Amino acid sequence: MPRPGGGRDKRICVAQIGAAHGLRGGVHLRSFTAEPEAFAQYGPLETEDGTRRFEIDSVKPSKDGFTVRFVGITRREQADLLRNINLYVDRDRLPPAEDGEFYYADLIGLAAVTPEGETLGEVVALHNFGAGDIIEVRLVSGDTTMFAFDTATVPEIDIAGGRMIVTPPEEVVVQDPAPRKAAEP
Template sequence: MSRPSGGRETRVCVAQIGAAHGLRGGVHLRSFTEQPDAFAQYGPLETEDGSRRFEIDSVKPSRDGFTVRFVGVTRREQAEALRDLTLYVDRDRLPETEDGEFYHADLIGLAAVTPQGDALGEVVALHNFGAGDIVELKLTGNGDSILLAFNEATVPEIDIVGGRIVVVMPEEIIVQDPAPKTGEGSGQ
């Protein structure tokens, strides 16, 4: 995805389609917006690559999210083909954030640095598997990815305008050099 100036993604994931519901093209939908039903207020929803666009015909709350019907999706087979699609809206259709607030998409691509300013890597994703937010960093140097709790202890500073987050690496994941340096511990 392209990034406009200010370090913000141009599109934001707001929902994911689940299983088909009924025979007339309904789908279960899981919302990722702070106000769960807000996804319906942002206009047409698009697939991640922007190749498909969906206008909402109706929305009803359900046990695990919402039951949604899209304009033009009228049969169960059509609804089944949509399963697991993530749906996006243009960033400029979302409400502006207050000072100190941000959308997760605003963090993607920011530099991750230590409290001393040393480069750690880049934010490549934010995840939530049910136990809280997790930030994924692609590490500088070896390019490996690492997952860290996205909380105030691990990420004490977020500077969207400056294009960086400060990360305090937990001690248990810092890799120590197990090999003694030359001349150390060799009895020489």
């Protein structure tokens, strides 16, 4: 059963380091915050496992995000080693979500139920492949499927109640995870 309140982790991924930029340790950075430049306001950024901290020295907007220099990263070779690292901050450093808003991390672990109350499964991920947000649900059968994350497919999110209402397309069949066989006479 999903945890009440969804997958509320204590840390939120706010950015990802891209390719090195220049010879003096700069990197390209992609922001995941609603206000793209906000990642720089939350203090030092950390790796997912918390073993490395990065203090921002400078930030400049660039074509596809930002060019960032971190304190202590002064050579391209150092910057090259940082590519694809996701950067996190503690949840308490982020502003509280407004009414009707949420952090995507809050959705992980929510029960996905039909409007009739039938359990579909559990939200295991959110994705964006460029054409809009998609939720990934592990169905009660154990398979996973993806749904558009829009108000037609997901008309209600109840984070406090630990569930989201999902109106699945007709081709998604909700199955009992362990169908019962009738006893033979």
